[in-house]
Amino acid sequence: MPARLKRLKRSSDLNGSGLFRGFAVFALVIGGLAGCSGRNIHSDLTENPDVMVRGWTLQTHPDPQMSDHGLDYSNPVLVENTLIFGSRTVGLIALYPTINQQRWVLPIPGGVISELTIDRGAVFFGAGDGFLYSVNAENGRVNWRYEIRNPIISKPAVSGGRVFVTTSDDTIYAFDAGTGKWLWHYRRRTAPTATILGASSPLVDGNEVLAGLSDGFLVALSVADGQLKWERKLHQGTKFTDVDARPVLDEAVLYIPSYDGALYALKRQGGEVIWRFDAGGSKSVEVDGPRLYFPSSDGVIYALKKENAKILWKFELDHGTPTRLVVTDKYVIVGSSFQYLYVIDKNTGKGLYRLNIGYGSGFAGSPAYDPSKQRVYFLSSGGNLYSFSLKTPGKTPAKITALSE
Numbered sequence: 001m002p003a004r005l006k007r008l009k010r011s012s013d014l015n016g017s018g019l020f021r022g023f024a025v026f027a028l029v030i031g032g033l034a035g036c037s038g039r040n041i042h043s044d045l046t047e048n049p050d051v052m053v054r055g056w057t058l059q060t061h062p063d064p065q066m067s068d069h070g071l072d073y074s075n076p077v078l079v080e081n082t083l084i085f086g087s088r089t090v091g092l093i094a095l096y097p098t099i100n101q102q103r104w105v106l107p108i109p110g111g112v113i114s115e116l117t118i119d120r121g122a123v124f125f126g127a128g129d130g131f132l133y134s135v136n137a138e139n140g141r142v143n144w145r146y147e148i149r150n151p152i153i154s155k156p157a158v159s160g161g162r163v164f165v166t167t168s169d170d171t172i173y174a175f176d177a178g179t180g181k182w183l184w185h186y187r188r189r190t191a192p193t194a195t196i197l198g199a200s201s202p203l204v205d206g207n208e209v210l211a212g213l214s215d216g217f218l219v220a221l222s223v224a225d226g227q228l229k230w231e232r233k234l235h236q237g238t239k240f241t242d243v244d245a246r247p248v249l250d251e252a253v254l255y256i257p258s259y260d261g262a263l264y265a266l267k268r269q270g271g272e273v274i275w276r277f278d279a280g281g282s283k284s285v286e287v288d289g290p291r292l293y294f295p296s297s298d299g300v301i302y303a304l305k306k307e308n309a310k311i312l313w314k315f316e317l318d319h320g321t322p323t324r325l326v327v328t329d330k331y332v333i334v335g336s337s338f339q340y341l342y343v344i345d346k347n348t349g350k351g352l353y354r355l356n357i358g359y360g361s362g363f364a365g366s367p368a369y370d371p372s373k374q375r376v377y378f379l380s381s382g383g384n385l386y387s388f389s390l391k392t393p394g395k396t397p398a399k400i401t402a403l404s405e
Contacts, residue, residue: 041318042318042351045351045352048353049391051343051352051353052343052353052390054355054387054388055386057384057386057387058385071381072086072364072365072380072381073113073114073115073364074114075116075366075368075379076365076368076378077116078368079118079137082103083377084137086115088111088113090105090107091105091108091112091127092112092123092135097387098373103140104140106141108127108129109128112126113127113128114153116155119158119163121136121137121138122135122136122177123137124177126151126154127152130147131146131147131148132145132152132156132163145180146175146180148167150167150169152167154199157201157203159223161177162174162175162183162204163175164211166201168199170213171185172211173185174226183226186227188215200212200245203247203249206223208220212244212245212256212258213243216242216258216261217232217235218231218243218256218271219231234256234257234264240259240260242258243258245281245282245283245284245285248285250306252269253266253268253274255284255287257282257285259281263276263285263309264277265306275309277294277302279296279297281295282297283322283324286325286327290305290306290307291305291312293325293327295321295324295325295334299316299336300315300317301316301332301334301344301349303332313348315332315349315351317334318336318338319336320362322336323364324366327346328346328390330346331343331345331346331352331390332345336362339359339360339362340362341355342355357384357386363380365379365381373389375388376390
């Protein structure tokens with residue numbers, strides 16, 4: 001039975017009382033969090049209530065000074081009326097986000113170190129204790145766990161009753177999603193010595209599993225046995241060779257960037273290059289009709305024509321690297337690894353909103369978006385969970401009640 005913490009509190013209420021003591025903390029290096037002071041390109045942007053309203057903030061670290069060291073890399077996910085997220089200091093936490101009440105907590109030594117995937121009522125993720133977990137989303141009980149030892153830092157992919165993950169040593173694993181039984185693994189032997197933090201979440205399409213690797217290649221493996229079917233070298237940069245983004249498939253075209261190279265459009269069968277766009281990245285593109293929205297590793301958000309990568313607009317962050325994007329009918333919402341969260345006009349690229357969460361802090365994991373309630377949730381790298389309500393024209397944003405004491 002998962003342990004229950006007495007109560008999750010507002011950041012202003014948590015003062016080192018020992019609520020979260022006793023859990024191991026591991027250092028996590030997030031690119032762009034450290035370094036010199038950021039620029040202030042968008043000093044004219046404010047927390048514009050006509051665009052988005054900030055609701056509650058939940059702090060999971062007992063020591064506020066810990067919250068600026070880039071510890072959390074997980075993502076919040078929504079399952080019906082429940083918000084689930086991973087913490088490096090606690091483990092797995094489930095909340096009722098509209099009434100801001102804890103549902104359950106699963107303590108895990110070393111915490112959660114990958115992004116979460118939900119499938120058929122189970123939460124899949126990699127943890128700091130070296131295990132891949134499947135957890136019941138309803139009650140927080142562990143369905144199964146498998147010891148891999150090497151950090152699982154990719155978001156698991158679930159398809160056809162199987163779960164696929166990529167580890168930090170460029171090994172792609174396949175397991176039975178229901179039982180956790182090992183099925184196969186593919187190990188790359190040519191991994192470079194210096195890589196950025198992260199790993200490509202596999203994409204399953206038909207009888208192939210596709211994933212990027214830190215040696216700069218995109219590989220296609222057999223779903224049945226993990227045998228290599230084809231590969232395509234993508235890295236053309238000068239520093240890091242990593243291909244850490246999840247491939248995105250749209251109309252028989254794959255879109256995937258290398259971190260220090262370029263964004264590629266590839267033919268799904270065989271990986272032939274259709275076009276390349278000279279900006280790297282570690283986050284997936286968002287496809288929206290004839291457009292692509294791309295968060296690049298040089299701190300620029302691009303809107304591109306899908307057919308030929310023509311730039312429609314670009315928006316430069318003040319500092320740091322971007323998270324994965326939330327694309328709504330009006331906005332592009334993105335967090336920076338350093339200090340700010342932004343809302344951008346989807347059609348024009350004009351900045352509409354900026355939230356300063358503190359010097360040296362920022363975001364690393366992907367946000368969650370609830371289109372039915374127009375709410376957005378971000379987990380900062382410092383372990384603070386933020387809730388926001390988007391403004392609908394002509395309506396007052398839905399109120400998000402503060403956490404009860």
